[in-house]
Amino acid sequence: MSQNVYDRVKANPKFAELVQKRSSFAWKLSIIILVVYYAFILVIAFSPATLAQKVGEGVTTLGIPVGLFVIVLSFVLTGIYTQRANGEFDELTRQIKEEARSGE
Amino acid sequence: MKFSLILLALANFLFAAGDMGVSGKAPLNVSAIVMFLIFVIATLGITYWAAKRTKTAKDFYTAGGGITGFQNGLAIAGDYMSAASFLGISGLVYLKGFDGLIYSIGFLVGWPIILFLVAEQLRNLGKYTFSDVASYRLKQTPIRTLAAMGSLATVALYLIAQMVGAGQLIQILFGLPYEIAVVMVGILMILYVTFGGMLATTWVQIIKAVLLLSGASFMAFMIMYKVGFSFENLFAQAIEVKKTIAIMAPGGLVSDPISAISLGIALMFGTAGLPHILMRFFTVSDAKEARKSVFFATGFIGYFYILTFIIGFGAIVLLASDPQYLDAIKGGIIGGGNMAAIHTSHAIGGNIFLGFISAVAFATILAVVSGLTLAGASAVSHDLYANVFARGKVDEIVEMKVSKYATIGLGIVAIGLGIAFEKQNIAFMVGLAFAIAASANFPILFLSMFWSKLTTRGAVWGGSLGLLTAIVLVVLSKAVWVDILHNKTAIYAYGNPAIFSVTMAFVAIWFFSITDKSEDAKNEIAAYEHQFIRSQTGIGAEGASSH
Numbered sequence: 241m242s243q244n245v246y247d248r249v250k251a252n253p254k255f256a257e258l259v260q261k262r263s264s265f266a267w268k269l270s271i272i273i274l275v276v277y278y279a280f281i282l283v284i285a286f287s288p289a290t291l292a293q294k295v296g297e298g299v300t301t302l303g304i305p306v307g308l309f310v311i312v313l314s315f316v317l318t319g320i321y322t323q324r325a326n327g328e329f330d331e332l333t334r335q336i337k338e339e340a341r342s343g344e
Numbered sequence: 345m346k347f348s349l350i351l352l353a354l355a356n357f358l359f360a361a362g363d364m365g366v367s368g369k370a371p372l373n374v375s376a377i378v379m380f381l382i383f384v385i386a387t388l389g390i391t392y393w394a395a396k397r398t399k400t401a402k403d404f405y406t407a408g409g410g411i412t413g414f415q416n417g418l419a420i421a422g423d424y425m426s427a428a429s430f431l432g433i434s435g436l437v438y439l440k441g442f443d444g445l446i447y448s449i450g451f452l453v454g455w456p457i458i459l460f461l462v463a464e465q466l467r468n469l470g471k472y473t474f475s476d477v478a479s480y481r482l483k484q485t486p487i488r489t490l491a492a493m494g495s496l497a498t499v500a501l502y503l504i505a506q507m508v509g510a511g512q513l514i515q516i517l518f519g520l521p522y523e524i525a526v527v528m529v530g531i532l533m534i535l536y537v538t539f540g541g542m543l544a545t546t547w548v549q550i551i552k553a554v555l556l557l558s559g560a561s562f563m564a565f566m567i568m569y570k571v572g573f574s575f576e577n578l579f580a581q582a583i584e585v586k587k588t589i590a591i592m593a594p595g596g597l598v599s600d601p602i603s604a605i606s607l608g609i610a611l612m613f614g615t616a617g618l619p620h621i622l623m624r625f626f627t628v629s630d631a632k633e634a635r636k637s638v639f640f641a642t643g644f645i646g647y648f649y650i651l652t653f654i655i656g657f658g659a660i661v662l663l664a665s666d667p668q669y670l671d672a673i674k675g676g677i678i679g680g681g682n683m684a685a686i687h688t689s690h691a692i693g694g695n696i697f698l699g700f701i702s703a704v705a706f707a708t709i710l711a712v713v714s715g716l717t718l719a720g721a722s723a724v725s726h727d728l729y730a731n732v733f734a735r736g737k738v739d740e741i742v743e744m745k746v747s748k749y750a751t752i753g754l755g756i757v758a759i760g761l762g763i764a765f766e767k768q769n770i771a772f773m774v775g776l777a778f779a780i781a782a783s784a785n786f787p788i789l790f791l792s793m794f795w796s797k798l799t800t801r802g803a804v805w806g807g808s809l810g811l812l813t814a815i816v817l818v819v820l821s822k823a824v825w826v827d828i829l830h831n832k833t834a835i836y837a838y839g840n841p842a843i844f845s846v847t848m849a850f851v852a853i854w855f856f857s858i859t860d861k862s863e864d865a866k867n868e869i870a871a872y873e874h875q876f877i878r879s880q881t882g883i884g885a886e887g888a889s890s891h
Contacts, residue, residue, distance in 0.1 A: 255881070269456065281605060282601065288593060326636070
């Protein structure tokens with residue numbers, strides 16, 4: 241790969257756009273999962289009684305739906321990221337590469 | 345197929361009576377052995393098929409790079425759903441209820457992070473091992489040596505834990521002597537990896553993942569059927585059996601905040617530093633497939649953890665009041681908590697299903713050790729031999745030969761250590777493997793991709809100090825200092841070293857990088873831009889495997 245291609249990519253405003261959009265999206269989603277998970281862990285450590293509360297009439301405690309929620313959330317977030325990255329971000333990447341190569 | 349069914353029926357008929365009753369030494373479990381043999385024959389067939397297609401180093405390390413995202417997702421799930429997590433987590437739920445769920449969540453939440461921050465960059469920059477990425481713009485010799493050491497340490501600890509677990513499990517399940525079980529596992533994994541490389545390893549992993557997910561789904565379905573598909577009923581019946589509502593809330597397992605956070609860090613970032621998992625991202629063709637891999641893997645693993653949670657509660661309902669599963673002398677169930685899933689399979693589907701689940705557990709161990717061995721062998725042949733010893737000037741054929749010798753060598757070492765550690769308490773080993781992965785492998789990998797000012801000096805100091813801190817703190821913790829070295833109290837009071845060792849690694853990398861004013865450091869920082877463009881766009885990565 242010639243140095244020219246890299247220079248053209250760097251100069252292309254779409255590259256800055258791609259990096260900015262993807263990083264901010266990836267970090268936002270990372271922060272969501274980190275906050276949710278560590279909040280869950282901290283509640284367990286400091287206030288286990290919160291999760292021991294009953295939901296509804298029966299024996300099911302709050303901890304069960306919350307735990308299942310964290311599992312489902314992990315999966316849903318990976319789905320959201322993959323959807324957007326494989327569509328929008330990959331399309332942008334394709335354009336950047338094409339424009340970088342057409343200059344050769 | 346018909347023949348095997350007849351064999352099964354016969355085996356089942358012959359051994360139906362004696363299978364579970366006797367406590368202590370297990371009788372030969374023929375239906376399990378027959379089903380396991382079918383698995384072995386099928387996977388050896390795949391290895392033969394894969395061997396004919398494994399001609400180049402790229403084939404050997406990455407299955408030619410032609411695995412799809414869905415297949416790789418299953419294979420990653422296969423790597424991650426070890427027998428330890430299947431039997432261990434369902435056993436933990438059986439004993440402690442809700443606490444088991446806390447563990448599974450910790451094991452799962454690393455995956456989104458891997459997707460958002462690591463997966464595609466890894467695919468765009470690497471070739472065969474994660475050291476390729478870590479050493480992309482840094483000095484090959486020190487970084488690859490360190491990364492290979494981190495990989496080998498992680499692989500070895502994980503491998504010993506799996507081997508010992510395998511021997512003990514097979515002893516209980518199949519009634520085979522411990523040594524024979526360990527030798528058998530060792531030989532089979534050597535065969536898969538040496539002849540079939542990554543292609544055979546991937547397909548063994550996929551088949552095992554499908555078997556494990558189907559078996560666990562069936563178990564969970566039958567449990568839910570028995571309680572009228574109501575979680576409320578399942579929990580209510582479990583509480584009735586256990587005579588306590590403590591199983592519905594966080595218990596003593598995660599008690600003080602520092603231990604809790606430390607465990608969370610180790611699980612989350614350790615996953616992103618496991619060499620056999622990271623290696624899987626090089627088996628797909630591009631970043632798009634790499635992302636899909638994680639999406640599917642997260643789905644399968646999350647689903648699997650929900651199943652183990654149901655199975656654990658089902659085990660409470662089905663086993664704890666049935667004398668045939670209880671150990672009259674020691675109390676609890678026969679064989680201890682880890683056998684909860686196995687006994688539950690018997691309670692649900694009799695000897696045939698018990699045989700199936702036992703065979704799946706054995707297959708799981710085989711698949712996981714194969715993936716580990718391949719990652720270890722790659723660290724030896726691709727990092728230490730080809731890039732450090734031969735300075736990158738190496739014939740591909742020779743490199744492949746080295747990797748095959750390394751596989752055989754690792755297999756023999758694993759058998760030896762598996763036998764040596766039979767009577768040892770190995771509970772700390774998987775925890776230490778995750779701690780090393782989180783404190784040595786992950787910080788170097790992560791900062792090499794995201795921090796332009798990382799220099800070789802920073803990476804070497806930070807990685808080494810992270811590794812050292814993790815090992816020292818584990819030795820000083822209860823698991824080694826008290827349980828193995830028989831001291832009275834632990835010097836390091838928390839369960840897991842990660843909160844300190846990971847911090848140590850990041851701080852040391854930062855400090856020794858910013859104070860590095862050498863000419864080399866300037867070049868390394870300047871080279872970041874080039875690496876960054878490739879990591880973001882994949883330019884240069886299309887032909888990455890043959891550059």
